[in-house]
Amino acid sequence: MFCYQCEQRGSDGGCTNMGVCGKNPEVASLQDLLTYLLRGLSVIAIEGRKHGIEDLEVDRFTAQALFATLTNVNFDPERFEQHLSRVVELREDLKKRVAAAGGPQSYTEASVNLTPLSGVPHAEQGALYGLLVDHSENDDIRSLQHTVLFGLRGVAAYADHARVLGQEDPEVYAFMHEGLAAIYKDLSLEDWVGLTLKVGEVNLKVMALLDAANTGAYGNPVPTEVPLGHKKGKAILVSGHDLKDMKELLEQTQGMGITVYTHGEMLPCHGYPELKKYPHFYGHYGTAWQNQRREFADFPGAILMTTNCIQKPTSYIENIFTTGRVGFPGAEHLKNGDFRAVIERAQALPGFAEDEDKGSVLTGFAHNAVLSVADKIIDAVKSGAIRHFFLVAGCDGAKPGRNYYTEFVEKVPEDCVVLTLACGKFRFFDKKLGDIGGIPRLLDIGQCNDAYSAIQIAVALAGAFDCGVNDLPLSMVLSWYEQKAVAVLLTLLHLGIQDIRLGPTLPEFLTPNVLQVLVDHYHIKPITTPDEDLKAILG
Template sequence: MSMFCRQCEQAAKETGCEVMGVCGKNPEVAALLDLMLYGLKGLAIYADKAREFDTRYEVADKFLIEGLFTTVTNVDFDPVQLAGKLRKCFDLKEKVKALYETAYREKNGGHAPQISEGPAAWVIANDLETLVAQGREHGVKSQQADPDLLSAIEIIIYGLKGMAAYADHAMILGKTDEEVFAFFHHALAATCDPSKGLMDLVGIAMECGKLNIKVMAMLNEGHIERYGSPTPTKVQLGSRKNKGILVSGHDLRMLEELLKQTEGKGIDIYTHGEMLPAHGYPGLKKYGHLYANFGGAWQDQHKEFPNFPGAIIFNTNCIQRPAESYKDRLFTWGEVGWPGVKHLSGWNFGEVINKALECPDLPEAPGKEILVGFGHDAVLGVADKVIEAVKSGAIKHFFLIGGCDGAKPGRNYYTEFAEKVPKDAVILTLACGKYRFNKLDFGDIGGIPRLLDVGQCNDAYSAVRIALALAGAFNCGVNDLPLSFILSWYEQKAHVILLSLLHLGIKNIKLGPALPAYLSPNVLNFLVENFNIGRVGDVDADLKVALGAA
């Protein structure tokens, strides 16, 4: 078998994975994920056409978002689970097709024009082997030979995938939006439209960045309505003698339901990876058994999870191939899947609770504490102090250092950069990239911590709000602030956040460790010329440029 995938930062040789995904997906799974995207394009084409007649089907709208999330890096590696999703995708495509044809007939009379080729005409295969064969015909390079057009198409698709992850979390909290649904359909359908030129596609990519801000605002609203605004909170990094469940991923609603179901059962809940910011929400930290954070970023799970004796559950992307030492106490939920790992559907977590009760206690081993909970409300609540510190010269610069972490060499750059940031500068951080330096002691400036943990990658909206508020306070543009963006990326959620920053016109972003492999030379030149985006390089040199000393 062969494959080709270049949607994440760890693409082999910085060009693409062709034998086995660095993420762990094999060629069979890669083909099924390619077919999922192909099927979703067909669904989008008919949903977009149906909207022209004011016809929509919310079940299909939601599934398209869930399906795109499935194709994000490190989500679903289970061929059987993927085959079931593909069947649902095809059935919904046919349902929306019928709705469109009925609406067309009622308005225009006669039959709607038939689409006889491409993803709209896809007919699902009957068995797994043939599904894989279908998927191999529809990989990333199957649609477009022109490298610049293909690059622009991939930028849109990966932006939609990343936005789908945020939209899925928002949907779980009851937050949906018709404009967002419509854009998903229109943009994904546009990637199949041969009449679209390069600048048409660039425009859609920028629109994706714009809509993503709306989606992240919806998600932020859902979190705050349900759990309150994050507040600065110290989080324990050790353990105590009790049963334990480790929760990895991003979804706060799933964590809440687990906390409810484990109350009074002698089980402590530990967060892992991007779940760390959960400790800052009043509606979650009120549970006394939300005890601590265990381990670091996602890529170290294979080293850390064998040392966690309790049950473990993934609720979103970030799963790696599990070791046999903990596979029997590992669970997945939501869109996540791994062959041979028990998948939980719905909101009943009885099986993971029972497994935790069977497992040994964690040791009594108190650890150090770190500070989280600096969302935009917390930071803007002390904005007067921050502004005064800037005016007095106590704070001379702000650095946003964060993003997705990963295993590929070169990421120590972010640790070294944070360590070398001058003592009169404040570091904003978010997402799992912060694990490179969030246990270091940066001290404070007049009582303002020099390291402010804004939250998950989902909370990039808070970072945007903070930057815009500072610009407003100083009556200038964001690019005129003493603010530098030093970003690490790994997968498609980071990709769409970058599109959002570009939509806002933010320039001089440093990105790495490697630039996306799907950027053609001409598209990269466009980004450099219009936004001065660049790859991270030497720490000292990059720091001098950021501080205007170069």
């Protein structure tokens, strides 16, 4: 195996024996084989569109299967075997229909014709189709090919989130196929740079769809104080990202004497009017995904894992349930929004023995909430009460160096405001930074899925000050871990955002030449120390 798609990659530039995330060589090879076959399916889908054939099942499957290959989503080889069977079925059916419509009768691309052999473990066959095989021999082009692939995985995740709530765009699916099939084309370095930025452009569209999906279904988030303690009694903990799963679980647990808590990126659920109205939806337990083994082991109830960010369950494996794209061998997978199994497990477990008060945190500062007080923010900036805004956001992780973000926020001057989103905030989400004229100095915008909100806030403020986003008193200090973060970073580059500070390390898949392009055109830079970076930003 070879994998370097996340920030946690091994010390030799990638994971070669076992993923730091816990992905074993079998799953890694199955993911590589699935990705290869999706490239072949994409070639047929592109030909289909040329001949008036658009297949929504093919489109949705492409997004779902790509999402399954994202870091910390699915570790279950059986589920990948099902994906492999399905991609071949869809490809062969679409191939016949395209041929009947006047399209090609045959194809030269190997992935269009490959059917995994029976009798030979698919993981062995997948080893032939890894990241270092069948990609450009030019290091810089291969770097951009992989950047496109990893970005598409992030786009696919956001697109699948939006689809669940009825928001889709055929142009997004068409671009996924375009990007996957592009590896077969003889593109110049300049063309690959353009395609990489196109990933960011399409991701912006997808994030807008997801924002519309979430707010359309559950209302615009409102500032909400969320308890960090717990109540006596039976309990269910929900982690991941999926709001629909949360809504359905809350409906199914009404009147049962079970308290529902959030974990990780589910924290912002407390700000949505259609979710917070349930009286048994109480508080937040724990911190970010990388701490779940300790936190889940101590939780005295059932645990529902939605979307992604799962780690290998330990002593609590009988208490954890998965749904959607997420999966792990030995953990029961629930389908079709039927959460009876997790409810029954919660009822069988002891729950919390007594109430506990551990304080609270604020969430719910999405773009609608922040822009509703834009006049106060603008006045505070003009008067000098607010000197600068810092967007300190992104994915958390387990590698050393991430304490930088805690120290950075602690050292931000008192006349500055910190905006945050995604699980990176758990490095400092419970810090009491006070307020400036009633405006909290720490504003939790939401999940990584809510990156669109941060962009909308920045664009609106730039409009109010009649300047560009890069001219605002705003600096972005980002942490990255997986492929959603790659997609968001590409969106920021597509928008022309300058001077982004990124850490704790830069992506391994960026060659020195590609990185230099980012430095030259966008002044992107690695984080250094909190003191040095604050001095460079504020002077």
